[in-house]
Amino acid sequence: MGGISRRLSQPVSTRKSFCREQGLYPLPMARNPIGFTPYPVTIITSLVYIALFAALLVVHHVVPSAPKNPTPKNWQGVNITQAWLDLEHLSAEFHPFISKSNVEIRGWLLERIGAILDANDADWKTMVEDGKTAKSSRISYTVKSEPKPVTVFDDNRSNITFLDSRGWVDYYEGTNIMVYIRGSEDDERDWWTQGSKPEGLGGVLVNAHYDSVSTGYGATDDGVGVVTVLQLISHFTKEGNQPKKGILSLLNNGEEDGLYGAHAFTKHPLATFPHSFLNLEGAGAGGRATLFRSTDAEVTKFYSKSKYPFGSVLSGDGFKRGVVRSGTDYSVFTEDLGMRGLDVAFMEPRARYHTSEDDARDTSIDSVWHMLSASLSTVKSLSDDASSTFEGRNEDEPRAGVGSTGVWFDVLGRAFAVMQLHSLFALSVTFLVAGPIIFIILEIIVQRVDKWYLFARKRYLHNSDDDEPVKLFGWRGFFRLPIAFVVAGAAVVALAYLITKINPYIIYSSEYAVWSMMLSVWLFLAWFLLRLMDSLRPSALARMYGLIWIYVLTWILLAVATVGENNFKLASGYFVLIYNAAAFAALLISYLEFFALPKKNVYVEHTILGPDTVSGDERASLLSHSEEPRRSSGQVDGEEANERTSLLNHGRQTFTRRGRRQSASSGTEEAPTPILTDPLLHGAYEGEQAWSSSMPRWTWLLQFLILAPINVILVGQIGLLATSALHQTPADGNPVFQIYLLVAGLSVLLLLPLTPFLHRMAYQIPTFLFLVFVGTLIYNLVAFPFSRDARLKVYFTQSIDLDHGNNTVALTGLDDFLQNIISELPSAAGTDLTFGHVPWASRNGLQSVAWEGLSPVVVTKGYEAPKGTFPNTTVASAHAPYKTWLSVNATRSQNGTGDAAVFDIQGLDTRACRLIFDRPVTNITIEGAGPDGRIPHMVHAILVPYAAHIS
Numbered sequence: 001m002g003g004i005s006r007r008l009s010q011p012v013s014t015r016k017s018f019c020r021e022q023g024l025y026p027l028p029m030a031r032n033p034i035g036f037t038p039y040p041v042t043i044i045t046s047l048v049y050i051a052l053f054a055a056l057l058v059v060h061h062v063v064p065s066a067p068k069n070p071t072p073k074n075w076q077g078v079n080i081t082q083a084w085l086d087l088e089h090l091s092a093e094f095h096p097f098i099s100k101s102n103v104e105i106r107g108w109l110l111e112r113i114g115a116i117l118d119a120n121d122a123d124w125k126t127m128v129e130d131g132k133t134a135k136s137s138r139i140s141y142t143v144k145s146e147p148k149p150v151t152v153f154d155d156n157r158s159n160i161t162f163l164d165s166r167g168w169v170d171y172y173e174g175t176n177i178m179v180y181i182r183g184s185e186d187d188e189r190d191w192w193t194q195g196s197k198p199e200g201l202g203g204v205l206v207n208a209h210y211d212s213v214s215t216g217y218g219a220t221d222d223g224v225g226v227v228t229v230l231q232l233i234s235h236f237t238k239e240g241n242q243p244k245k246g247i248l249s250l251l252n253n254g255e256e257d258g259l260y261g262a263h264a265f266t267k268h269p270l271a272t273f274p275h276s277f278l279n280l281e282g283a284g285a286g287g288r289a290t291l292f293r294s295t296d297a298e299v300t301k302f303y304s305k306s307k308y309p310f311g312s313v314l315s316g317d318g319f320k321r322g323v324v325r326s327g328t329d330y331s332v333f334t335e336d337l338g339m340r341g342l343d344v345a346f347m348e349p350r351a352r353y354h355t356s357e358d359d360a361r362d363t364s365i366d367s368v369w370h371m372l373s374a375s376l377s378t379v380k381s382l383s384d385d386a387s388s389t390f391e392g393r394n395e396d397e398p399r400a401g402v403g404s405t406g407v408w409f410d411v412l413g414r415a416f417a418v419m420q421l422h423s424l425f426a427l428s429v430t431f432l433v434a435g436p437i438i439f440i441i442l443e444i445i446v447q448r449v450d451k452w453y454l455f456a457r458k459r460y461l462h463n464s465d466d467d468e469p470v471k472l473f474g475w476r477g478f479f480r481l482p483i484a485f486v487v488a489g490a491a492v493v494a495l496a497y498l499i500t501k502i503n504p505y506i507i508y509s510s511e512y513a514v515w516s517m518m519l520s521v522w523l524f525l526a527w528f529l530l531r532l533m534d535s536l537r538p539s540a541l542a543r544m545y546g547l548i549w550i551y552v553l554t555w556i557l558l559a560v561a562t563v564g565e566n567n568f569k570l571a572s573g574y575f576v577l578i579y580n581a582a583a584f585a586a587l588l589i590s591y592l593e594f595f596a597l598p599k600k601n602v603y604v605e606h607t608i609l610g611p612d613t614v615s616g617d618e619r620a621s622l623l624s625h626s627e628e629p630r631r632s633s634g635q636v637d638g639e640e641a642n643e644r645t646s647l648l649n650h651g652r653q654t655f656t657r658r659g660r661r662q663s664a665s666s667g668t669e670e671a672p673t674p675i676l677t678d679p680l681l682h683g684a685y686e687g688e689q690a691w692s693s694s695m696p697r698w699t700w701l702l703q704f705l706i707l708a709p710i711n712v713i714l715v716g717q718i719g720l721l722a723t724s725a726l727h728q729t730p731a732d733g734n735p736v737f738q739i740y741l742l743v744a745g746l747s748v749l750l751l752l753p754l755t756p757f758l759h760r761m762a763y764q765i766p767t768f769l770f771l772v773f774v775g776t777l778i779y780n781l782v783a784f785p786f787s788r789d790a791r792l793k794v795y796f797t798q799s800i801d802l803d804h805g806n807n808t809v810a811l812t813g814l815d816d817f818l819q820n821i822i823s824e825l826p827s828a829a830g831t832d833l834t835f836g837h838v839p840w841a842s843r844n845g846l847q848s849v850a851w852e853g854l855s856p857v858v859v860t861k862g863y864e865a866p867k868g869t870f871p872n873t874t875v876a877s878a879h880a881p882y883k884t885w886l887s888v889n890a891t892r893s894q895n896g897t898g899d900a901a902v903f904d905i906q907g908l909d910t911r912a913c914r915l916i917f918d919r920p921v922t923n924i925t926i927e928g929a930g931p932d933g934r935i936p937h938m939v940h941a942i943l944v945p946y947a948a949h950i951s
Helices: 002-010 012-023 038-061 080-088 100-119 219-236 259-263 297-303 313-320 330-335 366-386 419-447 479-502 513-535 543-565 573-596 599-611 616-625 690-694 699-726 737-760 765-783 817-821
Strands: 122-127 150-154 159-163 168-173 177-181 203-209 247-254 274-282 289-294 342-346 406-411 417-418 795-800 807-813 834-836 847-852 884-894 898-907 910-919 939-945
Touching: 012 417, 012 807, 012 817, 038 737, 038 765, 100 150, 100 177, 100 219, 122 419, 168 259, 177 219, 177 884, 203 219, 203 259, 203 366, 219 247, 219 274, 219 342, 219 366, 259 289, 259 330, 259 513, 259 616, 274 330, 274 366, 289 313, 289 366, 297 342, 297 366, 313 406, 313 699, 330 342, 342 366, 406 419, 406 573, 406 699, 417 419, 419 543, 419 573, 479 513, 479 737, 479 765, 513 699, 513 737, 513 765, 543 573, 543 699, 543 737, 573 699, 573 737, 599 690, 690 898, 699 737, 699 898, 807 817, 817 847, 817 884, 817 910
Parallel strands: 122 150, 168 939, 203 247, 203 274, 274 342
Antiparallel strands: 150 177, 159 168, 177 247, 289 342, 406 417, 795 807, 807 847, 834 847, 884 898, 910 939
8 A cells, every 4th residue: 555655645647647547536626617516506597597587578568569661561551650540540539339439430441441442543342232131131232233353341231130148139230341352263253242152262351340348449459450450451452462362351340249240240141251260359458469269270370470479279278168258259250150260369458458548558559560460471371371271161061171179379479389189189198108108118227237226225245144235325305395395385375375365456466476476485495495305315316306206297287188188178288298298308317317327236346345346447437427526425634524424434535445544654754645536436416325426417407408498488478378367357256366376386387397406506596585575475465456557447337217317326346445435436425325236237256336316417419407407518417308318119919829019119329228028028029130040939138239129
């Protein structure tokens, strides 16, 4: 051994050569910037998550800018500035379909369409109906003219009688506007005048409604859709832009009150023409236009042509399961006409939806361009389609083909993925079966090469009778992630319950404060527990065990999602498949890392007998995987023993076969001895199992980049979409606890990819997040839940007794705030308030309060209020003759089956009335309306827009 000492006293270069010969490496001093140590882990993971969160928020809230040139060169005929001017005019005042302003808007639209066609020098004509047949209620034409490239239909005659979702019979006389742009491959006849169907595959329907609610200007619901249709007309009637398949633009009326315009369209001859449709809507007041629903994967691929696609199949599944309660014309086109198509709509902010804040000032020209650009790309692609997507149209099959249920989602608003549901199901089944099988095979292979340290407790050199065991500690770290997962998960669920009880509506205005609270508390608790357990019992297998648990969890979720795909046709589980696939790839790397370790028998021999037992080939293999920097698990000269010191290598490091160091026998003074480490025993990180010394430490970064980014993007997009759709729905009566649970669950899924690496994170970031949690918790518990930008919506309803002049008003809203509102209303002061169910004003999940005495202020003709009642105003006072508002004549008669009555109803300055019966009637017919076999017996009410005679 004196020879070794003498060699150690030689120059450094000589000592290094000797160490390499003996397989002994100096303890590294430099830090590896991507090593699995606290600061690289903390910095890299934090930067990646911050970048991903920032990108998600920017994509979700920042609308792509409209082109600087208002007339884009690649879209001839389109003028973005003109579209904005049209929007300002359209949304200048409320224009519900029962109002006079609605009639004015209709006339203006006809003028704008004519101006657009004239500006483009289009050859066009207007079709005017002059009657209808009682047998079919379809329009008949007496004026026939030569076919034109463009035909404008001024439809005031289409009518329909149908049963709506409330169980009421509805009658409607349409006031739709349609513009047919003939395609180069279309039937050259005006087939609609001949009572026949079009030849060929048909064309594309683009729909928007031009009415607003009675409480809003309708800028995005559906003004942007209307001006988009006008710009589509302008583009496709420009010379050189004739579509291959015809485009039918429908501007319908009465959507807000019952989808009346779309229902009336089903009775028009042109309803047999389209093979696909694009419905443009609004359920918010700006932002990005979202693909809400799609009938099938094949049609959705046409939307993917958009430059800035946005949306997820999650919203479509929400409609299927009734989570989203609102309805659009999409349902009429798909259910009544059997068409295939898309539903594109604005979706936030919900607080401005159907309010006076849905105006041009609160939207933007960027939002207009986002819907317009997507519509241009989609409609052009549908019209130019030369594939077999819509083949199969014949006399027996009025619509073209049947599509496949689709799976679709955007990636950061730039890329768009579309696939068929059965393909997703096949992939899900494949991963469910193949994943475990591959890991079982790998386990067998690793065991056969004697490198399976997982779950290994101990190993003997020969046998248990002759030798002391060498402990491998293969189980250490197995239960850490489940413990941290359950504790941190219980914390976020408890917070959801606490917020629901203390301040349930805070998410209405402060959704990101709720998200911050959930994310920060889960991450802090998970880090604290994992770091604590790692400090007490360090384990080189903690990362792999974490990946195993993530894989098991996602495998279970994938099994549930697969059942949903097969049994309920739900496609929202697409992200679970990707999550599981990423977990599989990351875990696969951990399995492959075992091949870098020494065989267990080699490690045991080396531990007991010393480094001379390792063969040259084995030593070279191990040294090739040995990395820098590594913190020795053994104690070096000059160090004091601490809780991280390996029990296997306690005491001072030595280089003898038995692990004891001998000093030189020479009396001469030696040069300082370098600190040396055995790559097989003394390269493990801070007290972890010594056999992990040869395990590569850079692979954690590869695993993290495989697992985190794609899952954070997909789950984050779903979380933001769900939050935007739901966080302001409690004012509409939706329960709040489920919303908080959804945020809690998605928070866990967002941070779960971080947990295998969390025990190596430094304390600074978790400590900061703990402070964030404390601050947001206090805020969420005490802050007022509504704000100027997120106002509470309350529904006002008034009922007037025309015979006696009595009237009752009701407010319907959240019970916690109704009394505060009522206390500040002068009309309610000193009156008897009725709290509870008010039949004519009730809404699910909301409370109502009613009182009498609020007189309506309605301008009437031929009546002047008594002097002093309403100074300088001609109005109907509390003593006004309300009977003049409505004329009702009921005549009772006998028919062959029993009692009958004829009602003649005429309203003053109104286009709608509602007739409610105390007892059900067996039959309803409307004078002048075509018969409809869908009207059942025993109905209680009838709603008659644009009322005619009722019998």
